[in-house]
Amino acid sequence: MVFLQLFLMLIVILIAAEVFTNALEHLGEKLGISEGVTGSIFAAVGTALPETSVPLLAIFAGTSNMETNHEIGVGAILGAPLMLATLSLFLMGMSVYKSRTATGHLRPERTGLVRDLNYFIVAFLLAAVALYIPHEKDLFRYMLGFGMVMIYVVYVWQTIRASKGLVAEGHATEAESDMFLCKIGLPNNMVVIVLQLLLGLLLLLAGAKGFINGVESAAEILGISALLLSLLIIPIATELPEKVNSILWIRKGKDTLAFGNITGAMVFQGTLLPAIGIMLTPWVPRKEVLIGIVLTLLAAVWLRIMASRKGGLRVWHLMLNGALYVTYLFIVLS
Template sequence: MPPLALSGSWTKGLLLLASFGLLLLGAEVFTNGVEWLGYRLGISESATGSILAAMGTALPETTIPVIAILKGGEGASDVGVGAILGAPFMLATIAMFLVGASVYYFADRRSNDTDLQFNQGSTKRDLTFFLIGYSLAFIAALIPRNTEIATVPIRDFIAIFLVLLYLGYLYLSLRAGELADDDDMDDLHVGLAVEGILERFGSGPDKDHSSDPHFVLTALQTLIALTFIVIGARLFVDQVEWVSSSIGIPYAIVALIIAPIATELPEAFNSVLWLARDKDTLALNNITGAMAFQGTLPVTLGILFTPWNLNLTWGTPGFLNAISVLFAIAAGCIVLFRARRVGEGDFNPTPFLGSGAFYVVFLALAVYFVMLGA
């Protein structure tokens, strides 16, 4: 390999590691900041996880289909559809698997051991809205685009309903739950930094900026963390795409599988950190809330602005897309079924481990299609 090419490879590798570090740092700062932000806004712990944390960390993966759709050109619609479908698929499989694995891994340090203490109402609400919205999105793909009711395409009706569905979800989430106890929250990172700076310059703080931070400081830290997450995710995706192109993986496969792995890392990291700290409601609702978001609003973009071609005909471009939707729905149904049958806060995490099996099967299918040149 020429020296210049070798140097470029090292640069790409370092950028890949740097992006991974930004995601980790952003997740740590974000989990701390969003807890305080939800508390200052008077939002319940479950709503903080389902709305603030979920929507915030969903920004990286949401930007990919938007950019692809706006850019246009050859393959842009495939990239947009793959990115839209890849996000909820990763959440329902890999992210859910990490929830179960983290509970077992951190069992020794958790006060709840291997029991997952969760908010049953919010979890069932999140998964129910996800399953309704995502199922409708799949049905929309099976309806020919020119099919109309009263001169209005049926797909447009479904798209409008999905937006209204998420607005209804927001309303129900915000009105439910109790406010978290601030005694159980870690000091605000930015507040600690402000106190350190003031002390360094010899002027002691006139108030507690870390354990009783002002709303402005909590919002500032959350925005800083989101910046780290967005930059890290975009950088990670760029480097992963370079790796995939180097070994000849089609870009459509990258959009459906590899890119969502990178962009779903924030949700996964946030949840792992919260599970290690016995904050199971925040951890689980961070993922299920993101599923509710990804199963309604981003798919609306796909229905309205892409061919949205999903089918179950073996060997066609839409086959893997359709399978990813069906697997995500199946994984969500399993967790919802278990959540409905157990009492509040009495959840064995084993069903989450089973979610990873869907991803393994899907990955095998994707590899098979790549080998066939599909």
């Protein structure tokens, strides 16, 4: 029954993310912004909401067991960037392996990709440093958390500022399909777009709440910690929107949207969510946490180096990202 609950709540979360993302595409088109902004900010934040809602609800309104709430929260916060930087990029690359081959080129807009990775690496390094700040040093933790929030604010500002030039170069956002609410007769205007955004958000919160309660029971049945289950299971489940959207986009040749959807989510989840974890949870260097952070940073640095090379990114480069995820599984489960 517990696993059925997890499955049903996952379905609710995925439907909600699709509703939210569909509205975001139309918002981006109406605002006349670039694919970089839509991918790295709008789509990234929209499809990151499942992972985002789980740790937030776990910390603020989870189960009656505060220790379990913190474990679920920390696991979901750090598990999401790990999955994005490793398995998600690997699956996206493998989706075009047949058509482009291992040495085939991947062509995201380079300046946006490098910007995303630079911000993520800096922020996640700060999250790693915070593991060694004693929890009783509240002032230092709150200052660090606030600094990470400001990193994301500056990132959004720089990304939006670059939008005008990208639109002029032909990278304007175009919605892939009709808005869902328009299919039942409502007009395509800002009021209806906002209405669909709110509907998707409410569904996400409801699904995440049910998922949290299911994780606590599943951890007891499987005999593993809620932290480890959250690091492994919640990100796999809740990141399906990113994987599916990026796979669809890259198979259509929209490499900028595909990469931006993932790397933009990495920045969002590598700044705002760790800031909450640093300020409101024990945030200590347990084995599962520390190894996850190190491998996530290795994956991001590897992608950053390859993206900056003269030859650009190739499909086989993302295979190493997948290998790093397998490495994590081997270490924490052995």
